[in-house]
Amino acid sequence: MATTTATITLSSADIADNSFSISNTATLTKAGSTTGLDKTSGLRRRTLASTDSVDLIQLDHFQSTGEVITENKAAKLYIKNLGSSSAEHVKVCIGQEDADADTEEIGRLYGGDWLFIPYAAVWTSADHNGNQDVYVIPSSGDSVTLEWMIIYE
Amino acid sequence: MATTTATITLASTDLLSDSLSLSSTATLYDAGTTTGLTEYETGRIHVPSGDTNLILLDATAAGNDKAAKVYIANKNTDEAHYVIIAMNGTVIGRLYSGDWMFMPWSQTDVSADIEVTCPAALSTTCDIEYAVFHEGITFTNA
Numbered sequence: 001m002a003t004t005t006a007t008i009t010l011s012s013a014d015i016a017d018n019s020f021s022i023s024n025t026a027t028l029t030k031a032g033s034t035t036g037l038d039k040t041s042g043l044r045r046r047t048l049a050s051t052d053s054v055d056l057i058q059l060d061h062f063q064s065t066g067e068v069i070t071e072n073k074a075a076k077l078y079i080k081n082l083g084s085s086s087a088e089h090v091k092v093c094i095g096q097e098d099a100d101a102d103t104e105e106i107g108r109l110y111g112g113d114w115l116f117i118p119y120a121a122v123w124t125s126a127d128h129n130g131n132q133d134v135y136v137i138p139s140s141g142d143s144v145t146l147e148w149m150i151i152y153e
Numbered sequence: 154m155a156t157t158t159a160t161i162t163l164a165s166t167d168l169l170s171d172s173l174s175l176s177s178t179a180t181l182y183d184a185g186t187t188t189g190l191t192e193y194e195t196g197r198i199h200v201p202s203g204d205t206n207l208i209l210l211d212a213t214a215a216g217n218d219k220a221a222k223v224y225i226a227n228k229n230t231d232e233a234h235y236v237i238i239a240m241n242g243t244v245i246g247r248l249y250s251g252d253w254m255f256m257p258w259s260q261t262d263v264s265a266d267i268e269v270t271c272p273a274a275l276s277t278t279c280d281i282e283y284a285v286f287h288e289g290i291t292f293t294n295a
Contacts, residue, residue, distance in 0.1 A: 004165035004173070008255055010224060010284065012157035015193055020157070022195075022284060024226055026252045032233040040168055043175065074235075074249050078163065080177055086187045091259070094243060104243035104265070107257025110220065113179045115256040116161055118238060118246025132244075149175075151168070 001036040004028045004151060006076070006116060030153045031073040039067070041150040045082075048090070048136070049143045055097050056148060057134035059123040069121040075152035077119040077134065082145040083111035090144060091137040096128055108139075109146075119150065154189040157181045157286060159222065159255060181286050184220035195284040197228070203273035206239055209283060210267040213291035216260040221287035223267060226253040228280040236279040237270040248281075258285070 010022040028037045048054055057077070062069050069075055081090050089110045095103030109115065124130035138144050163175040181190045200207060210223065227236050229250040238245045238254065241264045248254055258267065271279035 002165055002168040004163065004168050006253070007160075007162040007164075008224070008253055009160045010157070010255075012155055015155035015157050015189075015191065015286075020193070022224065024253045028252075029232065029249065031235070031247065031249065034232050036168075038168065042169070043173075072247065074247060074252070076252075077246075078161070078175075086182055087185045089185075092257070094245060104240050105259055105261050106240055106245065107222075107259045108184070108220065109257055110182065110185075113257060114159075114161060114177050117254045117256050118248050118252065120244045120246045122244070149163075 002038045003036050028076055028151055029074065037074065037151045037153055039152050043147060043149045045145060045147050047143055047145045048138050050141050051138055053097055053135050053137045055133050055135045056146065057150065059121060059131045059133055060126050060128060063123055069150065069152045071122045072120050073153050075119040075121050075150055076116065077150050078114065078116050079109065079146060079148040080114035081109035081111055082147055085111040088140045088142060088144065090146065093135050093137065094132055096131055097133055097135045155191050156189050181222055182220060183288050184218065190286045190288060192289060193284060193286045197280065197282045199278035199280050200236060200269050200271040201278055202271040202275045205270050206242060206268035207270065208266045209269045210285055212260040212263050212265040214263055215289040215291040216287055217262060218259055219288040221258040221260065221285060222255065223258045224253065224255045224284040226282045227251065228282055234275055234279060236281060239268040239270065241265050
């Protein structure tokens with residue numbers, strides 16, 4: 001088994017009258033156990049240069065290559081926008097690309113922003129219908145690079 | 154303006170053949186600016202088991218298409234306990250005991266609530282802590 005930790009520190013000296021700070025460390029374990037997550041996509045990088053939506057994490061790709069991300073377990077997803085622009089962002093959406101009824105934009109990563117979330121990774125079909133892919137939509141055609149990683153079981 | 158930062162460190166000596174050590178810091182700004190977010194809320198709640206998609210954070214018009222950030226931690230200690238995190242009915246994932254998450258929340262419309270479900274099978278509450286940094290909320294009259 002592997003031991004992987006994720007630590008977050010949220011802090012501000014001036015958002016309130018008193019300093020604000022949260023720090024928390026999670027040890028990433030398999031669902032319902034104390035055994036560490038032992039599979040990962042590895043850290044990946046992708047550069048985008050248009051406002052087209054891009055299927056960043058296509059679950060069917062993982063299925064077809066044997067790297068099955070077991071759905072509804074304890075997978076974790078990290079994405080960072082490596083850009084420096086505070087004006088331009090990348091929308092991060094979960095669901096089937098180009099199927100508005102089945103998707104949700106969860107948030108926008110501006111330059112330097114990152115997210116770290118649990119990932120249900122529900123896979124339904126090889127034609128992507130109902131799959132919980134993660135796709136991204138840049139706000140401009142300027143080049144922007146994302147780094148991402150899934151740690152899963 | 155305020156300066157608030159969020160730093161993540163991911164570390165492992167044995168997930169890969171080489172050590173993993175990743176660290177990243179984001180400064181939390183208003184959408185499209187370098188002005189720091191100035192409003193925040195924090196809390197700790199006991200989510201009752203059995204009810205589906207209870208609203209933890211209510212999306213409002215003032216937050217639509219903005220740059221809010223959300224932190225949620227599952228404070229239960231039994232490794233089998235998890236809380237399901239969803240947005241507008243779309244499941245994001247399961248947050249197990251001791252886990253935390255941090256994500257942007259653009260509130261594309263007033264239905265983009267962040268919802269939590271403590272499974273009925275747990276027969277106990279899911280205790281979570283949260284913080285949201287945002288650009289404002291729409292107040293409602295009494």
